[in-house]
Amino acid sequence: MRSGRGGEYRNDGYRSESPEHFRGALREVWLAPGRFFRNLDPEGGPIRPTIFASLVLYANLVLEAVLQAVWLRELSYSLIYAPLLGLVVAVILVPIMLSMLAALVLVVLDGGPSRAKFSPVYRALGYASGIGIVAWVPYGPLLAIPYGAYVATVGVKEILNESWKKAALATLIPLGALILIIVILAGQSEGFQFLVNPPGS
Numbered sequence: 001m002r003s004g005r006g007g008e009y010r011n012d013g014y015r016s017e018s019p020e021h022f023r024g025a026l027r028e029v030w031l032a033p034g035r036f037f038r039n040l041d042p043e044g045g046p047i048r049p050t051i052f053a054s055l056v057l058y059a060n061l062v063l064e065a066v067l068q069a070v071w072l073r074e075l076s077y078s079l080i081y082a083p084l085l086g087l088v089v090a091v092i093l094v095p096i097m098l099s100m101l102a103a104l105v106l107v108v109l110d111g112g113p114s115r116a117k118f119s120p121v122y123r124a125l126g127y128a129s130g131i132g133i134v135a136w137v138p139y140g141p142l143l144a145i146p147y148g149a150y151v152a153t154v155g156v157k158e159i160l161n162e163s164w165k166k167a168a169l170a171t172l173i174p175l176g177a178l179i180l181i182i183v184i185l186a187g188q189s190e191g192f193q194f195l196v197n198p199p200g201s
Helices: 022-031 033-039 047-071 077-110 115-134 141-160 164-186 188-196
Strands: 002-004 007-009
Touching: 022 033, 022 047, 022 115, 033 115, 033 141, 047 077, 047 115, 077 115, 077 141, 077 164, 115 141, 141 164
Parallel strands: none
Antiparallel strands: 002 007
């Protein structure tokens, strides 16, 4: 068996690619991120990871709205609009955020984004967002943030075949800056609540 970017090849020519359907990708990203990103096709395009990341954000927005309404006993017709509003936010926000993060990763890594590396990094970060599926759960971000940073680092390392040190610097600096910006814009107390998502916040 020999391995290459986009899958493992056996002597009989069989190619084992990482699954890109929602459940398969989510399972692999959580349980075997190294294998998933090692076998991920770097030239697969942005559509599937964009849809994947959008579904993760959409699920978070809707489930958190329902959880907060149940926790605070404020069930009302406004919950009807949560799925529609969440869909609009997810569809608009995800490609913008992924593009910005991919560009920043390449700025740290190479001094600037390149066409050859942008799409693979975009794809890796899109699937790494699957760790955020637990962010709607109270205190879920306490798990999702550090593990998500690790998985994103693994993604950049494997998809670009970089060293751990370079991949960690290129990934953690933009992610750390993003978290810091969120805390600053939201204010210290609100930013802390955003990061830990306590019940009834």
